[in-house]
Structures are given as C-alpha cells and as structure tokens.
Amino acid sequence: MAKRKPTIHEVAHLAKVGIGTVSRVLNNHPSVRPETRNRVLAAMANLGYSPNPHARRVAGGRSYTVSFVLPVISTEFYNRLLEGIEHILTEERYEIALFPILSPSRLERYLESRSLAYQTDGLLVSSQGLAHLLPDQKFPTERPVVLVDAYSPRYDSAFMDNRLGGQMAALHxxxxxxxxxxxxxxxxxxxxLKNTVGQERIEGFREGLRKAGKPLPSAHVFVSRFSAEGGRLALQHFLRLAKPPFNIFAGADLLALGVLEEAERQGLAIGEQVRLLGFDGHPWTAAKGLSTLAQPIEEMGAEAARMLLERIRGYKGSPRARRFEPTLVVRSSTQPHPVYAG
Amino acid sequence: MAKRKPTIHEVAHLAKVGIGTVSRVLNNHPSVRPETRNRVLAAMANLGYSPNPHARRVAGGRSYTVSFVLPVISTEFYNRLLEGIEHILTEERYEIALFPILSPSRLERYLESRSLAYQTDGLLVSSQGLAHLLPDQKFPTERPVVLVDAYSPRYDSAFMDNRLGGQMAALHxxxxxxxxxxxxxxxxxxxxLKNTVGQERIEGFREGLRKAGKPLPSAHVFVSRFSAEGGRLALQHFLRLAKPPFNIFAGADLLALGVLEEAERQGLAIGEQVRLLGFDGHPWTAAKGLSTLAQPIEEMGAEAARMLLERIRGYKGSPRARRFEPTLVVRSSTQPHPVYAG
DNA sequence: TTGGGGTATGGAAGCGTTTTCTTTCAGAAA
DNA sequence: TTTCTGAAAGAAAACGCTTCCATACCCCAA
Known part of the structure; x- marks a missing residue:
C-alpha cells in the first residue's frame, strides 16, 4: 500500500556517494565538499527523504529529545517560553516532550525516577517549587537538568527578577x-509547588512604594486566581474601598485585561481615573494600550535551552544562574490620553 | 558516569536465556515456558530494565507509544480523560506522548505531517474542530486516529452527548x-477549533425548557470564559436582571463553583434562592453539595484507548461511534436544605 | 525402535541511522 | 621527484531491539 519511506541508502545510491557521507550531510559535518553536499541535498529533495528519527536515536545512543516539565496555568506565558526553547532546540534537531503537571497526582508521578520524563537526554523544568518537593532537592536522574523561570543553586537556572519588576512598577x-x-x-x-512568583512581584511593589513614601495598605491588595474575570472582580472590589483615581499594579497582563473590561463597563477613563500597569508584556497589550512590564520570556527560554544543550554535550562546570529583567513599557493606560488639538 | 541503561542482552545473560526469549517475553509471545518467563521477568525487575522504544520502533515498526493531542483549557476534564486513557494503555505497556495545542500557532505545527505527533503508533485527538482545519478533514498520517470527546464520520469516535445533557438539565x-x-x-x-461543546449544552437546555413550556430568554444566557470568576460575574449579572429565586444551569462545574462563591458572598441560600446545576461531575462537587450532570469522562477515555489499540493491532472495520451520556446527580444545590427535627 | 509433529529456545539477520576505521588523493615541504 | 599531511569519502561496525530460521527436545503413534 503506502510505499515505504526512502532510506539513507537510496539517497546515497542516487547521489552516488556512501551512506556515511549522507549522514554527514544530515549532521552538518564540516568535512563534506560543497559540491558533494549539494548533490546529496538534491537527491534528498528528489526522493522526498526525511531521516527516521528513531533509527537516529538508536544509533546515536541519544534520544535527541528533551523533556519540558511545566505547570499549565498561564498558557500564554508558557507558550512563549516554549517558543523560545523550541527555537533553539529545533535548530539542533532536538525534539521536545511536554510534561504538564495537570494535577497534584500527575506531579507525584513526575517525581518518580521511572517516569518517561527522565528517559530523554535532559530536563527543562519551569516549576519553581518542584525542587522543594524532591528528596535532597535533586531530581532522580543523572541527566542534566536546567531550571527555567525558577532558581536553584543545584542546577543551571534562567529566571526572571520578579521582585525588581515590582519595584519598577512602584517607581512608575x-x-x-x-x-x-x-x-x-x-x-x-x-x-x-511553593510558587512565589505572584508574591514576589507584589512584595517588590510594596517595597518600592515604601521607599517612595507611599506605603501600600494590605487591604489594597486583591488576591485572585489567574483569569481575566479575576481582574474584573478586583476592580469591583477596589471601587467599594475607595474613589478614583486609582493606580493599579496587576500581577499579570491577563488580570489587567479584566480590569480594562470592567473599567469600560463602569465608564471609568483608563489612564486618568484608572491608571493600570500589567506584567508580562504579551503582544496584545500594545493594541489595548496597556502599560506593562515586558518580560523577555522567549530569550529566557532560549538561554535555558542553550545551557541544557551545553550540558548534554558534556559541559561540566558548576551551576550557572542567568538573571533576566523586565522592561517598563509605558502606554496610554498610565498616561492621560493625548488631547488632539483641532 | 551515568551507567548505561541495561539492554536486552544483559537481561538475557542474567536470566541465562537468549535474547530472542527475552524479546518474546516482552511481547507476550505464547511459546515461552512459564518458568522461563518468570526467570526473565525477575531479571528485568532486578536490573530495572525497560525496553528502548526507539529500538523497538526501528526493529519492529512499532514504538508502543501513542500521541494524545489535546487543547489545554479545562484542566480537570482533560486530566480525568488522560487518566482513563492511561489506565488502558499502561496495562498494555503503551506510553503516551502529550501534544497540547497551547496556541493557534502550535496547532498549525501539529497539522504538519512531519510533526513528532505522527511518529507514534497512533493518535488520540480530543479537539472537535481539529479535523475541520485539515485538508479533506483527514490527518496527514497512515496510522490509526481515534477522536475522544469529539466526533467525525471519518474516524472512530468516543464522545459525550452534550445536547442530551442540556435537556436533562432542563427537565430537572x-x-x-x-x-x-x-x-x-x-x-x-x-x-x-469550532468547538461547540458549550453551545450544545445550552442549546439542549433551551430545547428542553421550550418543551417544558418555560422558554429561556436569550438575555438569561451569560457567556463566559472558563473560570470560576466567570461564574461569579454571571450571578452578579443575573441579580441585576431579576430577583431570586433563580434556577441556574452552569455549563461547567468550575463556573458553578464561582456561582456558589458569589451566592455565599451575597448571602443567597443555595438550593432555595439559587438553585444551581453544574456539568462535569468532578469529584469535589460532592463536598460542595453541587448538583451536576456527571460525565463518564474516564470511561470515555478508556473506550477511545481501546478502540485505538484495536486499530493499531490491525482492525480494519469502518469508523465506529461510541456515544456516552451524562448522569444527573442531585445534591443540595437543587434541593432545599433538609431541616433537622430537634 | 523409529519417525513425525509440535513446542521451546538460541542465535543470526535486519531495521535505518551514527560513528569509527580505512583508504584515497591532493597539495605542501623536503 | 619523493615524502608527509590532512581533508574527503567509502565501508563496516555498532546501536537495541524484532523476527526468522535452525536446532534440540519431548510425546505419541506406528
């Protein structure tokens, strides 16, 4: 029926080279003459050849797959993080296996050493508290582990300075x-998971405000689940406490979105009666005119992926920590709307 | 450093058999003496051996891995679905690779035939609309595909009768x-994705109410994102429209949870001023006294997994459709609280 | 006793790659 | 010219499995 996929042998035969050479072309090995390489590439295109990843894994002794353990809470954040990671890994012909911690029971499964998550060449973990749950704070694997959006002195880490972000918010x-x-x-x-990201942002904010001589009353902090509707409820709550103008620091862009929705419903002018600052810097904030603390999420993911690849390739140095900083992006939500002269 | 994973040869040596016999044990081949089989199994356990799926794939054409494509929206639902699927697949020593469609851009990637998702022995897809996005509504693979919580005439499907659920809600x-x-x-x-699950439930509800002579005004339908806070906003909205008592059908338990929270905040008596019916039948609804339409989610997943295994093993019949029905579970949220006689 | 037919098993071949080992050949140094 | 060096490329050996083939063994009928 479905005709078999062409193999490396057929490519080699068509290009009149040995299979070794075809493999070298596949792996970007330097010692192939450009002319030969082109001939091989032409043959591949001709046959519609794509290498069998399973054979590659068996022969190479590596799985060319990296596990990415993530909580699935903030989808846009993790999507961007994954984007950054993927960008680096696919360049190097690595695949990513996802292990979302859908529930506490799944979490436990991932902590066991038999888990599929540890059958790959390395682990990217983006759950701050995961390490805390492990005996000795070490993952049950000999394979390299790199933390993303999390920090541990035991492993390479790429993380965001959330406290600094909060301070920047306060300053603004x-x-x-x-x-x-x-x-x-x-x-x-x-x-x-003992994830303290939300907390750190607010603590930084509180700290910054104290320094600026405008301490934040605890009653002015609304704790919410991660949803746009949470932002709407927050604004409703604030309206019961005080009168505009408000200056609101939302711990995430999604919450800020809810605030925007509710402010519009209530007829409050954004940038005047309600000044609003988000956190994340998601693409859609531009269209909404939302000021925000933009996180270099993709770069953070890419850096983590790079560190992991280095480890997989044998790098043995002591754990490295890469700190990333958010950037303040000022838009109309923290500036009075410009009045156009007629 | 990291000692290599044990191979079939080491197991064979330890059990004092040939590698062929070990392989036969792995594949449940009938002609292995029980005594020999036990010796081999003991050796495997002893060494902590697990077969290399890539090697199996190369040698036998099967990887004993199944792909599960899912949107990550309603985490509890998908967690339970996965639970049901895993229950069947792990029994048969199959592994599951997850492919969450975190965003439209990832979706596109999964539609390409080169995707890792198609490198496995079969595909479980639980995104109704995915098929609609494909040319000819067919996935770009020769391997078997089974839909879960979705229906297509082209593939085996296990799906929930959401419209019926809505009608049952109306009747109650x-x-x-x-x-x-x-x-x-x-x-x-x-x-x-053209996912119409939420819509179907409400349409069934509307239909049922019409038959019961109590048509549902469109103004009485609140459309919400999938979050508890959405339920809270919904109840706030309803309170602006009318006076209790209310009879509320929430399209999902999570929304009902928000309604419960807001009702409590507003001092409304559940089961009297606010009668509330959820949809899903998640475990926690029992503790909350929430009436709900319980979906046999795990069974649906299990059935899909079974159908997929049959296909992988060569079953060639025409597409099968397995319909599942929710069950009404009545609790205190749709019954006045019992008054205990002193 | 001999032969036939199954069952249990070991071992070799093969899956499609990567990697190592050789061989070939061109060009630089003597 | 000869020798040495290094780059390019073919051939062969893994990689860890499945599967096929051959062999050894047992039981039963002739």
Whole structure:
C-alpha cells in the first residue's frame, strides 16, 4: 500500500556517494565538499527523504529529545517560553516532550525516577517549587537538568527578577496622584509547588512604594486566581474601598485585561481615573494600550535551552544562574490620553 | 558516569536465556515456558530494565507509544480523560506522548505531517474542530486516529452527548419555581477549533425548557470564559436582571463553583434562592453539595484507548461511534436544605 | 525402535541511522 | 621527484531491539 519511506541508502545510491557521507550531510559535518553536499541535498529533495528519527536515536545512543516539565496555568506565558526553547532546540534537531503537571497526582508521578520524563537526554523544568518537593532537592536522574523561570543553586537556572519588576512598577506608579492598589496572582497548584512568583512581584511593589513614601495598605491588595474575570472582580472590589483615581499594579497582563473590561463597563477613563500597569508584556497589550512590564520570556527560554544543550554535550562546570529583567513599557493606560488639538 | 541503561542482552545473560526469549517475553509471545518467563521477568525487575522504544520502533515498526493531542483549557476534564486513557494503555505497556495545542500557532505545527505527533503508533485527538482545519478533514498520517470527546464520520469516535445533557438539565430545573438562567462556556481557542461543546449544552437546555413550556430568554444566557470568576460575574449579572429565586444551569462545574462563591458572598441560600446545576461531575462537587450532570469522562477515555489499540493491532472495520451520556446527580444545590427535627 | 509433529529456545539477520576505521588523493615541504 | 599531511569519502561496525530460521527436545503413534 503506502510505499515505504526512502532510506539513507537510496539517497546515497542516487547521489552516488556512501551512506556515511549522507549522514554527514544530515549532521552538518564540516568535512563534506560543497559540491558533494549539494548533490546529496538534491537527491534528498528528489526522493522526498526525511531521516527516521528513531533509527537516529538508536544509533546515536541519544534520544535527541528533551523533556519540558511545566505547570499549565498561564498558557500564554508558557507558550512563549516554549517558543523560545523550541527555537533553539529545533535548530539542533532536538525534539521536545511536554510534561504538564495537570494535577497534584500527575506531579507525584513526575517525581518518580521511572517516569518517561527522565528517559530523554535532559530536563527543562519551569516549576519553581518542584525542587522543594524532591528528596535532597535533586531530581532522580543523572541527566542534566536546567531550571527555567525558577532558581536553584543545584542546577543551571534562567529566571526572571520578579521582585525588581515590582519595584519598577512602584517607581512608575508612585509618580501619579491617587491611591495605590495591587492584584496578586495565586493559584491552587502554586501552594503545592511553593510558587512565589505572584508574591514576589507584589512584595517588590510594596517595597518600592515604601521607599517612595507611599506605603501600600494590605487591604489594597486583591488576591485572585489567574483569569481575566479575576481582574474584573478586583476592580469591583477596589471601587467599594475607595474613589478614583486609582493606580493599579496587576500581577499579570491577563488580570489587567479584566480590569480594562470592567473599567469600560463602569465608564471609568483608563489612564486618568484608572491608571493600570500589567506584567508580562504579551503582544496584545500594545493594541489595548496597556502599560506593562515586558518580560523577555522567549530569550529566557532560549538561554535555558542553550545551557541544557551545553550540558548534554558534556559541559561540566558548576551551576550557572542567568538573571533576566523586565522592561517598563509605558502606554496610554498610565498616561492621560493625548488631547488632539483641532 | 551515568551507567548505561541495561539492554536486552544483559537481561538475557542474567536470566541465562537468549535474547530472542527475552524479546518474546516482552511481547507476550505464547511459546515461552512459564518458568522461563518468570526467570526473565525477575531479571528485568532486578536490573530495572525497560525496553528502548526507539529500538523497538526501528526493529519492529512499532514504538508502543501513542500521541494524545489535546487543547489545554479545562484542566480537570482533560486530566480525568488522560487518566482513563492511561489506565488502558499502561496495562498494555503503551506510553503516551502529550501534544497540547497551547496556541493557534502550535496547532498549525501539529497539522504538519512531519510533526513528532505522527511518529507514534497512533493518535488520540480530543479537539472537535481539529479535523475541520485539515485538508479533506483527514490527518496527514497512515496510522490509526481515534477522536475522544469529539466526533467525525471519518474516524472512530468516543464522545459525550452534550445536547442530551442540556435537556436533562432542563427537565430537572423546570420543576422548580422561579426564572431560568444559563451560563455558557466560550473560549478563545474554541473559535479556531469550532468547538461547540458549550453551545450544545445550552442549546439542549433551551430545547428542553421550550418543551417544558418555560422558554429561556436569550438575555438569561451569560457567556463566559472558563473560570470560576466567570461564574461569579454571571450571578452578579443575573441579580441585576431579576430577583431570586433563580434556577441556574452552569455549563461547567468550575463556573458553578464561582456561582456558589458569589451566592455565599451575597448571602443567597443555595438550593432555595439559587438553585444551581453544574456539568462535569468532578469529584469535589460532592463536598460542595453541587448538583451536576456527571460525565463518564474516564470511561470515555478508556473506550477511545481501546478502540485505538484495536486499530493499531490491525482492525480494519469502518469508523465506529461510541456515544456516552451524562448522569444527573442531585445534591443540595437543587434541593432545599433538609431541616433537622430537634 | 523409529519417525513425525509440535513446542521451546538460541542465535543470526535486519531495521535505518551514527560513528569509527580505512583508504584515497591532493597539495605542501623536503 | 619523493615524502608527509590532512581533508574527503567509502565501508563496516555498532546501536537495541524484532523476527526468522535452525536446532534440540519431548510425546505419541506406528
């Protein structure tokens, strides 16, 4: 029926070279003459050849696959993180196997050494607290492990300075008149995982405001699940506490979106009665005119992937820590709307 | 450093048999003496051996791995679905590779035939609309495909009768006095995927109410994202439209949870001023006293897994459709609280 | 006793790659 | 011219399995 896929032998035969040469072309080995390489590439294109990844794994003794353990809470964040990771890994012909911690019970399974997650060449882990749950804070594997958006002194880490982000938020919002408010993200899974990202952002904010002489009352912090609707409820809550103008630091862009929706519903002018600063820097914030602390999420993922590849290739140095900083992006949500002269 | 994984040769040596025999044990070949088989199994356990799926793939053409393509929206639902699937597959020593469609761009990648998703022995797909996006509504693979929580005439399907669920909700709620309300789930990704699950439930509800002579005004349907806070906003919205008692059909348990939270905050008595019916039958609904339409999610996943295994093993019949029905579970949220006699 | 037919098993071949080992050949140094 | 060096490329040996083939053995009928 379905005719068999062409193999390396057929390519070799058509290009009149040995299979070794075809393999070298496949792996970008330097010692192939450009002319030969082109002949091989032409033969591949001609036959519609693509290498059998399984054979490659068997022969190479490596799986050419990397595990990525992630909580699936903030989909856009993790999607961008994955994007950055993938960008680097696919360049090197590596695949990514995803292990989302859908629930506490799945989490436990991933902690066992028999888990499929450890059958790959290396592990990317982006759950801060995961390490805390492990005996000795070490993953049950000899394979390299790199943390993304998390930090541990035991492993290479690429992480965001969330506290600094909160401080930057404070510095920016403190200049405006009106009371200060904050929305902190807190998810179910976060407790199990001891994920303190949401907390760090708000702590940084509180710290920055204190330094600026405008301390943040605890009643002005609304704790919410991670959803746009949470932002709407937060604004409703704030309206019960005080009168505009408000200066609101939302711990995530998605929450800020909810605030925007609710402000519109309530007829509050964004940038004047409600000044709003998000966190993440997701692409859609531009269209909404939302000021935000843009995180270099993709770069962070890419850097983690690079470190992991180095480890897989035998690098033995002591754990490296790569810190990333958010950037303040000011848009109309923290600036009065320009008034166009007629 | 990291000692290599044991191979079939080491198992054979330890069990004092040939590698052929070990392989036969792995594949449940009938002609192995029970005594020999036990010796081999003991050796495997002893060495912590597990077969290399890539080698199996190269040698035998099967990888004993199945791909599961899923949107990551409703985590609890998919977690339970996965649970059901895993239960069957692990029994047969199959592994599961997850492919969450985190975003439209990832979706596109999964539609390409080169994707890792198609390198396995078969595909489980639980995204209704995915098929619609494919040329000719066919996945680019010769391997068997089975749909879960979705239906297509082209493939084996295991799906829930959501419309019937809506009708059952109507039948149950119509008996009570007071106005009828509904909360419909609608997610971003749903549009791309043409996922009509939320819609079907509400349509069934509307249909059932019409038959019961209590038609549902369109204004009484609140469309929400999939989050607890959406339920809270829904109840706030309903309170602006009318006075209790309310009869509310929430398109998902998670939304019902938000309604419960908001009702408590507003001091409304559940089961009297607010009668509430969820959809899903998640375990936690029992503790909350939430009436719900329980879906046999695990069984649906298990059945899909079984069908896929049959296909992988060569079954060639025409596409089969397995329909599942929700069950009404009545709890205190649709019954007045019992008054205990002193 | 001999032969036939099954069952249990060991070992070799083969899957499509990577990697190592050789061989070939061109060009630089003597 | 001869020798040496290194680059290019073919051939062969893994990689860890499945599967096929051959052999050894046992039981039963002739």
């Amino acid at each position: 919002l403190a200049q405006f008149p009106g009371a200060m408010f904050a929305i902190q993200v807190q998810e179910e899974l976060d407790k199990v | 709620l119509a008996q009570f006095p007071g106005a009828m309300f509904a909360i419909q789930v609608q997610e971003e990704l749903d549009k791309v």
